[in-house]
Amino acid sequence: MLMKVALPQLELHKIDNQFQNIPHAHDDQYQITVPVKGTCYFNYENRDMTLGAGDGLVLNPSDRHYFHTSDDASLIVIRVNHGSGGAGITDPAARQHLEPGAMLSYFQRWAGQMLTVEPADRLAVEETQAMALHDLQQILRGGGTEGKPAKAAADRNVLRVLDYIHARYAEQLDIDTLSAIALQSRYHFIRSFKLATGMTPYQYVLHLRVEEAKAQLRRGSSTVTEISYSMGFSSPSQFYRTFMKFTGVTPEYYRGQS
Structure with missing residues (x-):
């Protein structure tokens, strides 16, 4: 059985039972x-090797390879685009032990997030990828600890980002711009933002969009479709899903009760 989940910079593959390429x-x-x-059973640049459970192998771009698996095998393959997040995979050990149960848990979490992300929403995709x-990167580096950003500096940075988001939440935002305003890496920005607000940047944007949509529904002058596009949603169906997730009711029901 083959499973594939992909975003622009990241692919996850799961292979169960016998397979060869x-x-x-x-x-x-x-x-x-x-x-x-x-x-x-792996061949890497004409070298044969046998990988057992937890034997991770990291290949660089353009490394020639092929493999086949045993009848009872279960295999995770992760591909990261060079020049994006892949730039963070700097000189990892070519072969290293990775705990199988932990890797499977990570895979299931990543795949679940990638399957539910809204593909037309750039901020959602970039946040999930980051x-x-x-x-x-932490797994390949051995799970080293990281320091937390200084609270005062982080708070000032987040306030600048909040001002930017509040002025543009109905537009298509992106992680690179927001993290640059915060003077942080993508990951540290997302973490600092969530510590300050209780939400990820994308969740916060959705919260603002839904609150403004509720105000427009109460005023009653625009259709649900008009509201969905004016709030930056890619489609009315995305607006419906998001509105119900935040409020528990449909936009029409909310309007009728207002």
Whole structure:
């Protein structure tokens, strides 16, 4: 059985039971291969190796390889685009042990988040990618601890971002711009923002959009479709899903009760 979940800079693959492919390379992607059960027989640049459960192998872009698996195998393959989050995978050990149960838990969490992200919303996609890529970089570095940003500086930075978001929440925002305003990396910005507000940047944007949509519904002058597009949603169906998630009722029901 094959499973694939993909965002623009990150791909997750899960392979169960017997599988084999042919020699190939990924010109612009790093690849991390981790069996979580069974055995993977791997050929990397004409060198044969056997990977057991937890034997992770990191390939650089353009490394030629192929593999086949045992009948009972379960394999995780992660691909990260070079020049994006992949730039953070700097000189990892080519082969390292990664705890199978932990890797499976990470995979399930990442896949769940990627499957539910709104693909038309750039901020949602970038936020999901940034968090998953940070997790992956920490795993490959051995899970080292990180210092927290100084609270006063973080608070000042978040206030600047909040001003920016409040002026533009109905527009398409992106993580790079917001993290640059905060003078932080993508991951540290998301973490600082959530510590300050209790929400991720994308959740906060949705909160502002729903609050303004509620005000427009109470005024009663615009249709639900008009409101959905004016608030920056990619479609009325996205607006419906988000509105019900935040309020528990449909926009029409909310308008009728106002």
